[in-house]
Amino acid sequence: AQSVxxxxxxxxxxxxxxxxxxCNYSSSVSVYLFWYVQYPNQGLQxxxxxxxxxxxxxxxxxxxxxxxxxxxxxxxxxxSVHISDTAEYFCAVSKRGNKLVFGAGTxxxxxx
Amino acid sequence: xxxxxxxxxxxxxxxxxKVFLECVQDMDHENMFWYRQDPGLGxxxxxxxYDVKMKEKGDIPEGYSVSREKKERFSLILESASxxxxxxxxxxxxxRQGDSYEQYFGPGTRLTVT
Numbered sequence: 001a002q003s004v005x006x007x008x009x010x011x012x013x014x015x016x017x018x019x020x021x022x023c024n025y026s027s028s029v030s031v032y033l034f035w036y037v038q039y040p041n042q043g044l045q046x047x048x049x050x051x052x053x054x055x056x057x058x059x060x061x062x063x064x065x066x067x068x069x070x071x072x073x074x075x076x077x078x079x080s081v082h083i084s085d086t087a088e089y090f091c092a093v094s095k096r097g098n099k100l101v102f103g104a105g106t107x108x109x110x111x112x
Numbered sequence: 113x114x115x116x117x118x119x120x121x122x123x124x125x126x127x128x129x130k131v132f133l134e135c136v137q138d139m140d141h142e143n144m145f146w147y148r149q150d151p152g153l154g155x156x157x158x159x160x161x162y163d164v165k166m167k168e169k170g171d172i173p174e175g176y177s178v179s180r181e182k183k184e185r186f187s188l189i190l191e192s193a194s195x196x197x198x199x200x201x202x203x204x205x206x207x208r209q210g211d212s213y214e215q216y217f218g219p220g221t222r223l224t225v226t
Contacts, residue, residue, distance in 0.1 A: 009152065032213055043116070043202060043217035044155075051213065090154060098143060098162075098206060099170075100215060102154040 006103035023091030116218035131190040135203030142208035144186035149200040
């Protein structure tokens, strides 16, 4: 069975500082990997995904994540965060692309 | 623009009541999902459906049932609500074919069972 571990439940960071949200997964087969973001009082939105090809994937708002097969990780990074990045971030894994298994979530709090 | 709507943002029900949560999508997606979201547990899959009148159990189906009579509508039913079903419920849709695999989420229904 697949599982996803998000190592930090909350990450406080000052505005314009870099941030890394960690995600590790367990699976015996090839998987697809996703990061979703949930802004306060909203549903989840896809931030970025890894399906195949380049192991570094980027989002339109400056986040990036790198698929590391040997370490079974898919950490999310941003070199300089903004107040508007405050949200909860979920890492998810899928074996065939339909059913997703989610991590527990990481709340990113950006402080001014 | 993609749109997934859920019938209520907030709902308060009493223990033992039958509760219906509705999800409607306008994207002609085949796959639809119901999750519950709890702090520290992330999202857990309750049920999903690949087509009209088809349903499969997810990871936590106990105490829930679903109905999909039309492609655009997927209902979650709590036959006899209990306090441990107090949670945020999220509906999602997905195109069955294609290489995107993206799931589109509704805004959620926060259910409180007293």
